[in-house]
Amino acid sequence: MFYRTLRPFFLLFIGAILAACAATPNPNPAETSSATTDTLVAGDPASFTTAEWESVLDAARGQTVNWYIWGGSETINAFVDTFYGQPLQEQYGITLKRVPLNDTVDAVNQVLSEKEAGQDPGQVDLIWINGENFASLKQADMLYSGWTRALPNSALVDWDNPAVNLDFGEPTADMESPWSSAQFQFIYDSARMDAETLPRSYADLKTWACENPGRFTYIAPGPGAFQGTRFVKGALFELSGGAEQWLNFDQTLWEQWSPPLWTYFNEIKPCLWRAGETYPKDENELHSLFANQEVDFSITQAIAGAGPLIEQGLVPETARAFVFDDYMIGDFNYVAIPKNAPNKAAALVLANLILDPTLQAAQILPQNGFGLGFGIDVTKATDPEAQTALENAAAQLGDSATPAADLASSLVGDSAAPYQALVEEGWRANVLVQP
Amino acid sequence: MRLRERFIPWLLLAPALAVLAVLFGTSIVYGVAQSLGYLTFIGQRTLTFAAYERILIGPSPIATEFWSSLGFSLWVSAASTLLAAAGALGVAVVATGRREAGPTGIFLLHLNLAVPHLVWAIALSLFLAQSGLLARIAAALGWIATPADFPVLVRDRYGVGIILDYVTKEIPFLTLILLAILRSQPRTYNVIAENLGATAWQRLRYVTFPLVRPGLLAGSLLVFAFIFGAYEVPAILGVRFPRTVAALALDFFLNPDLQQRAEGMAISVIMAMVVVVVAVGGYWLNERQTR
Numbered sequence: 002m003f004y005r006t007l008r009p010f011f012l013l014f015i016g017a018i019l020a021a022c023a024a025t026p027n028p029n030p031a032e033t034s035s036a037t038t039d040t041l042v043a044g045d046p047a048s049f050t051t052a053e054w055e056s057v058l059d060a061a062r063g064q065t066v067n068w069y070i071w072g073g074s075e076t077i078n079a080f081v082d083t084f085y086g087q088p089l090q091e092q093y094g095i096t097l098k099r100v101p102l103n104d105t106v107d108a109v110n111q112v113l114s115e116k117e118a119g120q121d122p123g124q125v126d127l128i129w130i131n132g133e134n135f136a137s138l139k140q141a142d143m144l145y146s147g148w149t150r151a152l153p154n155s156a157l158v159d160w161d162n163p164a165v166n167l168d169f170g171e172p173t174a175d176m177e178s179p180w181s182s183a184q185f186q187f188i189y190d191s192a193r194m195d196a197e198t199l200p201r202s203y204a205d206l207k208t209w210a211c212e213n214p215g216r217f218t219y220i221a222p223g224p225g226a227f228q229g230t231r232f233v234k235g236a237l238f239e240l241s242g243g244a245e246q247w248l249n250f251d252q253t254l255w256e257q258w259s260p261p262l263w264t265y266f267n268e269i270k271p272c273l274w275r276a277g278e279t280y281p282k283d284e285n286e287l288h289s290l291f292a293n294q295e296v297d298f299s300i301t302q303a304i305a306g307a308g309p310l311i312e313q314g315l316v317p318e319t320a321r322a323f324v325f326d327d328y329m330i331g332d333f334n335y336v337a338i339p340k341n342a343p344n345k346a347a348a349l350v351l352a353n354l355i356l357d358p359t360l361q362a363a364q365i366l367p368q369n370g371f372g373l374g375f376g377i378d379v380t381k382a383t384d385p386e387a388q389t390a391l392e393n394a395a396a397q398l399g400d401s402a403t404p405a406a407d408l409a410s411s412l413v414g415d416s417a418a419p420y421q422a423l424v425e426e427g428w429r430a431n432v433l434v435q436p
Numbered sequence: 437m438r439l440r441e442r443f444i445p446w447l448l449l450a451p452a453l454a455v456l457a458v459l460f461g462t463s464i465v466y467g468v469a470q471s472l473g474y475l476t477f478i479g480q481r482t483l484t485f486a487a488y489e490r491i492l493i494g495p496s497p498i499a500t501e502f503w504s505s506l507g508f509s510l511w512v513s514a515a516s517t518l519l520a521a522a523g524a525l526g527v528a529v530v531a532t533g534r535r536e537a538g539p540t541g542i543f544l545l546h547l548n549l550a551v552p553h554l555v556w557a558i559a560l561s562l563f564l565a566q567s568g569l570l571a572r573i574a575a576a577l578g579w580i581a582t583p584a585d586f587p588v589l590v591r592d593r594y595g596v597g598i599i600l601d602y603v604t605k606e607i608p609f610l611t612l613i614l615l616a617i618l619r620s621q622p623r624t625y626n627v628i629a630e631n632l633g634a635t636a637w638q639r640l641r642y643v644t645f646p647l648v649r650p651g652l653l654a655g656s657l658l659v660f661a662f663i664f665g666a667y668e669v670p671a672i673l674g675v676r677f678p679r680t681v682a683a684l685a686l687d688f689f690l691n692p693d694l695q696q697r698a699e700g701m702a703i704s705v706i707m708a709m710v711v712v713v714v715a716v717g718g719y720w721l722n723e724r725q726t727r
Contacts, residue, residue, distance in 0.1 A: 113477045113694075116477050117476050117477050132692075134692065136692050137692045137694055140694055141477050215584060221676045223687070224690060275588070278593060278675065279592075279675035279677075280676055282671070290567070293565075293567035295566060295584070422693070426497065429501075429677070433676055434677055
């Protein structure tokens with residue numbers, strides 16, 4: 002009986018919702034606004050053009066830059082506030098507003114929601130980004146482009162290096178500027194193991210794991226767990242005898258080498274922790290297994306090795322980083338500016354400041370709190386003071402870091418973008434699900 | 437006069453209903469739209485059932501994974517709900533029986549209601565993991581050789597850890613509901629039944645159970661729906677395969693390939709429909725038995 006009385010209300014409600022949905026947002030509002038901020042308009046203090054750096058500095062003065070970065074490390078937060086916040090204020094008159102994120106995908110979702118709501122200008126000026134999040138925003142066409150080579154300090158970046166101009170295999174296309182670099186490494190506990198007994202290749206690892214069953218595991222490859230994907234890719238490179246062949250996508254190459262890859266992981270499976278029934282889903286889980294002495298190895302990407310993790314109390318003080326002899330994937334992480342950023346000039350100044358040699362020298366030292374590697378090419382620094390600073394920093398990384406020579410000799414670049422999904426899905430279907 | 441009487445309850449409920457309708461209604465409409473492929477942020481505006489096809493039927497590995505996830509979720513939710521309901525019934529009957537529980541007893545029983553599910557899951561993992569507290573105590577006492585020999589109770593393929601977590605958290609919750617019902621009933625029913633020669637089991641089945649059944653059913657449906665859609669406890673205490681449907685949906689939603697959001701939303705819509713089906717089925721069962 003009450004359905005009849007309620008029907009008109011239902012119809013009204015559905016009608017209102019549909020009307021709200023049907024209102025399409027202004028198509029490409031970002032296009033129109035970036036056109037006006039990117040060309041000099043006489044008398045408008047907020048306009049600038051990237052061709053004239055002075056105009057960018059003038060426009061940026063007095064602005065606030067909203068920098069959305071992952072906030073999960075107190076030390077990194079302090080580093081950013083001190084090393085970038087202060088110079089920005091003192092030298093450029095820009096206020097840095099660091100917005101901590103639980104996960105960079107939150108910034109991606111925010112920009113996408115702003116696009117859907119037609120909100121321009123939005124809230125996000127600069128994002129610490131790479132890999133899959135960069136690919137998402139690029140796919141949604143929400144990144145400001147054409148600015149990275151216009152930064153004065155961009156001369157220090159080795160743009161010809163595929164590790165710089167390809168992000169998880171996706172071309173950066175002048176949309177993101179480097180901040181720092183990272184390389185895949187393992188961590189062992191020097192109190193429990195001797196450096197001589199460490200495995201130095203995937204083949205060695207298989208022998209070691211089966212001699213010590215249940216003492217090794219790796220992060221399950223998957224979206225958001227790229228360290229696992231990187232570990233599996235390293236095995237692919239070793240099995241196929243080289244990493245360069247994977248820089249371009251080749252389906253036949255994949256079909257040739259993926260069966261031996263899955264065979265390797267299925268053969269090593271019974272010797273793994275929990276007999277390969279389950280795997281840690283992210284770095285934190287693996288660190289806690291390592292710290293609890295359930296497994297003997299963990300992983301890290303920081304150039305400062307285990308140093309940042311020891312400072313945070315996640316691993317014991319005797320933890321040390323090491324690498325295999327080859328096939329340790331290294332890459333860069335970047336900053337990018339959304340198309341609907343409200344303070345583009347200030348974001349440009351900050352992106353340029355990040356590439357400053359003195360600050361790059363400071364960022365690699367674990368005691369400053371950041372601990373990732375250089376974003377610039379140190380050989381391109383011409384200023385003698387800058388060169389000294391960079392050399393000194395590189396010499397001070399401490400015991401818990403992998404020696405720089407080992408890192409350099411084992412460094413390889415990441416593979417082409419389509420392989421990421423193939424490796425992740427293939428691993429799930431051929432290794433995880435198999436009994 | 438009668439028309440106005442019928443309208444008044446709805447009018448009084450209108451503010452709460454409006455908030456629910458706007459917030460949940462719009463989310464549901466957006467969710468359904470996105471599951472049908474209406475993804476405005478990548479400029480896709482056509483409606484299609486492709487996402488549902490890929491999940492339910494499609495020859496891709498997604499389909500096999502979806503069905504195994506659905507089965508796993510249903511198993512975990514059903515087992516947790518039934519065990520929690522049975523446990524709650526037992527506790528409630530004992531608490532209102534011959535040796536009645538005093539206020540401190542009730543307080544202790546409900547102590548873990550204040551603990552969030554996430555914290556409880558972490559606590560269980562710290563206790564029961566193979567490098568956890570119980571494992572180390574057992575190894576120190578010599579019952580097992582090394583902590584790694586401790587039986588696998590968390591992060592296992594049958595969801596034992598997840599079920600354990602939910603049972604221990606939901607028994608107090610359901611007991612709360614049952615105690616409220618049982619305490620409002622006159623004690624005389626039980627006394628009369630006992631006088632007429634009913635055993636404890638017969639009293640439970642013919643006197644107590646019919647009294648609490650509506651409340652127990654409502655509470656159990658709540659618990660089932662909650663567990664079915666929960667993410668954080670299976671994320672901590674579960675394995676990578678099989679995953680619960682909630683974890684699967686979130687994985688698709690967070691996939692950097694924005695196309696996959698349609699699949700994530702489709703799984704969420706299917707989850708909602710499963711819960712509705714179970715709820716309707718439960719109420720139908722209740723109606724049938726009381727007729």
